[in-house]
Amino acid sequence: MPEPIDPLLEISASLADIDEAGLRRRRRVVTTPCAPVAGLADRPDPVIAFCSNDYLGLAAEPSLAEAASQGAQRWGVGSGASHLVSGHYAVHDELETRLARFVGMDDALYFSTGYMANIGVMPALVGRGDAIFADKVNHASLVDGALLSRAEFIRYPHSDLAALAARLEASTAPRKLIVTDSVFSMDGDLAPLPELLALAEAHKAWLLVDDAHGFGVLGPQGRGSLAHFGLSSPRLIYMGTLGKAAGVSGAFVAGQRDVIEWLVSKSRSYIFTTGAPPLIAHTLLSALDLMEQGDTRRAHLNALIARFKAGLRLSRWQLLPSDTPIQPVVIGDNHETLAVSRALDAEGIWVPAIRPPTVPKGAARLRVTLSAAHSFEQVDRLVATLNRLEAAPT
Structure with a gap:
């Protein structure tokens, strides 16, 4: 009979292991407030931050703070219950109608977070004996949603x-679901959505598109990746987050009306949680106005x-091909990446080191993530510092 393991000692030893591998998260x-210039508790002077997903610079927008007030x-400040009990307010309903119209879908369902949306949608659509087909670098929430469904998980x-x-x-599965990010969060590239939809149509499959990093940035008026490619189909299920380009909080799933009705009755992460505060939905209505009118912001972001x-002149490191605000500079080694991140920090620039298993x-x-709130001068400073650090290894 094996000796019992002391879990506290095991965790302490495991923490030492991840420290040695350069993988401790801090x-x-x-x-x-969220802005290009950030104050941090661990240093006396502010830094230029290139790490938030506030792509349109709306997170600290004064008009949205006023809308929240x-x-x-x-x-008030709370909803009091789940949406299916008494926590679904008129402003939630108005937001869902507006979101569906904004992305060209029949209906939409508002979730408290994008993670909750993804882990709620897949188990409601497929289960044992069915199959989910997922891009290997999909976001962790899509992986977890697939695992929770108990369908065969095929990457x-x-x-x-x-x-x-x-x-x-x-596959001989009776129900098939293809799942993909639209903009991949660590690489910044776009999924081939037109071709994925064609495969979904050919195999009578669903196509779930997680547009966390495309909503508000891509497409006319920031209507997202489906609008960017001009796609429409009853087989499409669209997830957009509202805490990135929209600058506030939450997420939504949009699709055919019957699909949304099904999720209301079957999505556990929607049914069994307290509804998001209605003040957030009230604020998001104003955020949607700013997104829709945000062509000037998007033009500056693209510039x-x-x-x-x-501006980058890299020889040892690699800038991955991306036309989105996510600009990954691959260094390779965990410790060198951490050292470069610290060297940037010492010069007043905050860019996080991303390591395995992410x-x-x-x-x-x-x-590196860029925002419409950044200036050309701030980006030039980042470029010059990266070029110099690569030429003189830390």
Whole structure:
């Protein structure tokens, strides 16, 4: 009979192991609102932050702070119950109608977070005996949603359409669901959505698109990746997050009306949780107005992306091909990546080091994210510092 393991000793030893591998996660305490210039509790002077997903610079927008204040005055600060009990307010309903119209779908369902949306949708659509086909670098919430469904979980190499087609062809599952990010969060590239939809149509499969990093950035008026590609189909299920480009909080799933009705009755992460505060929905209605009218912000953001890419002169490190605000600089070694991140920090620039298991082993990177709130001068400073650090290894 094996000796029992002391879990406290095991955790202490495991923490030492992840320290040695350069994989310990640490939080930094931010002392100012989300903005390109951030105050941090662990240093006396502010830093230029290239790490948030606030792509349109709306997180600290004064008009949204005012909308939140008005929402609190109108609706209070809590919903009191789940949506299916008494926690679904008129402003939630208005937001869902507006979101569906914004992305060109029949209906939408508002969730408290994108993670809750993803782990709630897949188990409601497929189960034992069915099959989920997922891009290998999908976000962790999509992986967890697939595992919770208990369907067969079939992964295909990143954006490899031929491999996906072969797996779909070989599957005898009665229900099939293809799942993909639209913009991959650590690489910044776009999924081949038109081709994925064609495969879904050919195999009578669902296509679930997680547009966390495309909503508000891509497509006319920021209507997202489906609008960017001009896609429409009853087989499409669309998930968008509201805490990134929209600048606030939450997420939504949009699709055919019957699909949304089904999720209301079957999505456990929607049914069994307290509804998000209605003041958030009130604020999001104003955020949608700013997104829809945000072409100037998006034009400036695209100009910043182009300037960053044109200015880098890398030989040892690799800038991955991306036309989105996510600009990954792959360094490789965990310890070197951490050292470069610390060197940037010493010069007043905050870019986080991303390491396994978030990215593959040997592919540690700096995940640079750009915002419409950044200036050209701030981006130029980042570019010059990265070029110098690469030329003189830390």
